[in-house]
Amino acid sequence: MEEWWTREWLRHTSAILTAVSAVLLAGKVVSNWRQRRLRQEWESIGHDVVLLHQFRRGKYCPNLGPYALKVETFLRMAAIKYKVDTKTPFGPKGKCPWITINGEDVADSEFILEYLTKRFNVKIDNRFGxxxxxxxxxxxxxxxxxxxxxxxxxxxxxxxxxxxxxxxxxxxxxxxxxxxxxxxxxxxxxxxxxxxxxxxxxxxxxxxxxxxxxxxxxxxxxxxxxxxxxxxxxxxxxxxxxxxxxxxxxxxxxxxxxxxxxxxxxxxxxxxxxxxxxxxxxxxxx
Ligand SMILES: N[C@@H](CCC(=O)N[C@@H](CS)C(=O)NCC(=O)O)C(=O)O
Structure with missing residues (x-):
């Protein structure tokens, strides 16, 4: 009786595995290339300019995400220069919003506000005891x-x-x-x-x-x-x-x-x- 793993079966299986690996590898290469290109684009916005990654604008409110609107409100109140990116709304923690500034990523609205307050010496809360x-x-x-x-x-x-x-x-x-x-x-x-x-x-x-x-x-x-x-x-x-x-x-x-x-x-x-x-x-x- 012939074994279930005949030469033919092995050849087919290894061909399928090779094809799958090639597709995965190609996917990884494309994603790395896209990521590098995006990074270059983001870095070109200038020093100390915040890139706010968020969802697309809505019909009645500039953002469907409360945390993105929170960050954008803060950027305006603190007069910090910013640009919006809606192509990559989800950041390193898998949530929206996140920011990129001078090549550095910061995720989570509250961490973002703390980071910006420090970096730009924002004084809007200084009056509080x-x-x-x-x-x-x-x-x-x-x-x-x-x-x-x-x-x-x-x-x-x-x-x-x-x-x-x-x-x-x-x-x-x-x-x-x-x-x-x-x-x-x-x-x-x-x-x-x-x-x-x-x-x-x-x-x-x-x-x-x-x-x-x-x-x-x-x-x-x-x-x-x-x-x-x-x-x-x-x-x-x-x-x-x-x-x-x-x-x-x-x-x-x-x-x-x-x-x-x-x-x-x-x-x-x-x-x-x-x-x-x-x-x-x-x-x-x-
Ligand atoms: N604690 C986070 C919460 C962010 C958050 O939950 N964002 C929502 C959109 S409003 C999100 O990305 N949800 C997608 C998910 O949880 O998979 C912050 O303050 O930024």
Whole structure:
């Protein structure tokens, strides 16, 4: 009886393995070459100019990502020169946004803001004492690490990205794939994070409570930093902007426009102050 691994079988198998290895190698070479080319392009933007890697612009809000909007807001408030790259939105930690500056990459919005504050000696928070700075940090964590989850879980899972897609100019194929891909992925993540075990009404209730806290903290002030915006305003604005502009017609939008209108007025104030060119940044520009 002939062995199952005849010479013929071995020849075929090794040919297949060689072909697969050649394809993988070619893929690696192309990706390395593309990466080198991109790096050269990025380095040509100039010394101390930040390249902000983020998602494409939206129809009503310059960014669908709250953390990218946070970084862009900070860059403007601190008058740091920057350019936007939307070809490579995901960085070394697999998240958006990230930046490249003088050939160095920095990922995570909060690390980015800390890095830039140091590098450019940004003084917008210098007026705060330790106690005020601590309560502002608590507000930031509420916005970045808590409110964020309510909004993304509603956006991608509970609403299946239906409302959200109205705010973006994605190509038809992406519009089809996006909800399928994100809906179940977001459900799994939300369960791991903890918020995903609650009912839609409970998630809305949690979001409302966060908005209530933010409105309470803001009080009669113009900004979370008081008369002038501070670094934490970048984070809060990044998150609230998603409710204000990227949730049209939903009860999540109504949380800022109807239930806590001081938050809507705050969003408009930040927009006017930091993004006078907001309408031109939209896709399509207004
Ligand atoms: N802690 C990060 C969070 C960044 C983040 O979660 N970004 C989202 C977009 S808003 C993302 O990249 N999600 C893709 C993923 O998690 O796979 C920061 O502050 O930058």
């Amino acid at each position: 330790q106690q005020k700075a601590a309560s502002l940090e608590a507000v930031r964590v509420l916005a970045d690490e808590h409110l964020f989850w309510c909004v993304v879980v509603w956006r991608y899972w509970l609403d299946g990205a239906v409302t959200f897609l109205k705010t973006q100019g994605f190509k038809p194929l992406l519009k089809l794939v996006f909800p399928l891909f994100l809906k179940y992925g977001m459900r799994r993540r939300a369960r791991h994070q903890g918020i995903g075990v609650h009912s839609p009404d409970e998630i809305y209730h949690i979001c409302k409570k966060d908005c209530n806290t933010l409105a309470g903290f803001l009080g009669e002030e113009d900004f979370f930093g008081g008369e002038e915006p501070c670094t934490v305003d970048c984070a809060v604005f990044g998150q609230l902007a998603q409710l204000m502009w990227n949730a049209p017609g939903s009860r999540y939008e109504a949380l800022v426009t109807d239930v806590y209108p001081s938050l809507a007025r705050y969003c408009l104030r930040m927009k006017e102050r930091v993004f006078p060119d907001w309408d031109q940044l939209l896709d399509p520009p207004q």
